[in-house]
Amino acid sequence: MKKTVKKVGKILLASTGVLFVIYFWNLDQKLMEWAYRRMNQIFDRKKQDIQF
Numbered sequence: 001m002k003k004t005v006k007k008v009g010k011i012l013l014a015s016t017g018v019l020f021v022i023y024f025w026n027l028d029q030k031l032m033e034w035a036y037r038r039m040n041q042i043f044d045r046k047k048q049d050i051q052f
Contacts, residue, residue: 029052030052032052033052036050
């Protein structure tokens with residue numbers, strides 16, 4: 001029982017840390033910016049000035 005609680009606590013702590021880093025460094029928006037630009041290259045659209 002104690003081992004299980006400890007393991008669950010570590011998992012929750014690690015996942016909270018990872019989510020905080022993603023939030024703090026705004027990594028989700030940086031990923032979406034890269035994906036948006038990549039899609040424009042793939043489909044050969046005209047350049048648009050979009051700032052995230």
